[in-house]
Amino acid sequence: MAKKQLLEFTDSGIYCPQGRFYIDPWKPVDDAVITHAHADHAYMGHKHYLAHHLSREVLFYRLGEIQLQTVEYGETVMKNGVAISLYPAGHVIGSAQIRVEYKGEVWVVSGDYKVEDDGISTPFEPVRCHHFISECTFGMPVYTWKPQVQIFDDINNWWRGNLHNGVATVLVGYSLGKAQRILQNLDLFNGTVYTHGVIENTNEALRRNGVILNPTERITADSVKEDVRKGIIIAPPSSAGTPWMRKFQPYSFGYCSGWMAIRGAKRRRAADRGFVLSDHADWNGLVSAIDATGCQSVYLTHGYTATFARYLNGIGFDAHEVHTLYGGEEEASPQPSPKESELENQDERNNIEPANKALSFGEDLGEAFGGLNP
Template identity: 85%
Template sequence: MANKPLLEFTDRGIYCAKGKFYIDPWKPVDDAVITHAHADHAYVGHKRYLAHHLSREVLLYRLGEINLQTVEYAETVMKNGVTISLYPAGHVIGSAQIRVEYKGEVWVVSGDYKVEDDGISTPFEPVKCHHFISECTFGMPVYQWKPQVQTFIEINNWWRSNLHNGLATVLVGYSLGKAQRILQNLDLFNGKVYTHGVIENTNEALRRNGVQLNPTERITPESIKEEVRKGIIIAPPSSVGTPWMRKFQPYSFGYCSGWMAIRGAKRRRAADRGFVLSDHADWDGLISAIDATGCECVYLTHGYTATFTRYLNEIGFNAKEVHTLYGGEEEEASPEPSPEKREPGTQVENANKGLSFGEDLGEAGGPAL
């Protein structure tokens, strides 16, 4: 009888039977290793958590008081004879690829990743392995990102134009990852940065973790509207179309997402401007990252899995499509319900009842603002 693979895809998550732990499980387990703090990878209910130390405060903010062990990149942890180590994924602050080794066999679970250095997350680092588990959120040739410096030239010019025309500037991006990337790359000579409460809560958690972020000011009921309108407002997707956003009229509203590369996405999000800015790898980035691992087999977990699997097999990789519950955080910004039609049950269920899901999907306009 053939030996079971070191990592298996189960109804609870990616499981290592020899080590008796799961990676990014979506149902309660005893031992969970977490790639990053986004809601579709970090769920409530596990007995023990292991993650990178820069994820610590955000995980505690989102999930509450959990039994959390944190490590540095490349630090090793042993679980029942299996060696675990974390390496930078470049997705968001604290994101990690999970390297799992047993008797010379190496698997790497990438979580979500991007290969461009965004100036705030620890840059992606290829990890050699026999088996690589990869996302492919943007696994279609249409998704080709230009260097982020060009995108931020566009954003800063748009902000200046709005100031000249007497318009407030509202820029939308996810509270963990996108918001900090925007913050660190804005031209602050234009004015101050004001933040929605959900985003400022995340910023505060990261600052508690020792992350150095540019100055921001939380928008509260006491904030002076005309002063806020002179700066730039960073808000989460959940704020779009709410009374909270409308109180800053007249404004120009911009949306930052990889989905802005699709014709019509800006219109469907009701945005005045769409900026192509993603915290996931584009088509070329996915291929280069997978190739750099030197893996014998690649497993594709979420995104354009069927299309990308076929393409990788055509160009000589041994690629397999697997079904997981990942993909809910950034895919909520997609102009379509899902990148590809999936099997029933593969969408992320709103079963994660901690702060994590409410954070980006429905807290806008509440008293915390």
């Protein structure tokens, strides 16, 4: 009889039969270990959650008053004889790789990750294992990132040019991860960073968790348009093209995403500038991270799984594609859904400022909008 795997791929998520827990399950389960707080990895409805302590307040903000246990990196939790420990993934603040060990057999679930130190997330650490379950969102050779210092030089120069031309600067990035990375790496030469309500709610949750972020000012109905236009505005992806954003006209709209590496992506998002800034590993980062684990086998969960699996098998790895529901965050969602657009317009008409409440799945993309005085 074939030996049963320590981790299995089921229709509810990645499951450990011995430990009786799931990792990033997408259907309600009794015991869930969460890699990070993005909506495609942290779902509502589980009875018990385990995550890194820097995800605590963001998970409460997004999911409500869940039963949540948090741990530090490297701390071990035992579940039915299985040792679970979390290690930095470098994806966003609080993101973790999940190391699972039983009777000397070690599996690691990467969640989402990047290998470049972004200056705000705990940097990625490779973890030795027998089996590695990896994302490959950008698992194609065309995706090769420049050092982020070069990207932020471009962003800061673009902002200076907009100020010189009397044009407001609106920079779009995902509300958890990209927005904080932008905030911490901008050259704040011209003063205030203004934030959309969904992003500011996320910032506030992180600050409650002890994360030190640069100062920001939430855009509300009391914000003065001319003051806001002199700073830089950070907004979520689904704000693009909405009445909320049009209040800042004339403006230049920049989009931060790994997809900006592909010709036509900027045009499809109607952006004036596209900045290739991703919170996922590029081709070289994926290859180096997998190699550093020393693993015997690799399981690819989402992204260019077929292409990347062929490449890894060709260079001597035992690589497999698996089906999961990961990959639904901003990097994989170029446009808001009709439902999101409808809600944005309704909130605009009602001048609703987002409350500090648990979010639905769709609100991760920025359904709730604040106002602005003309």
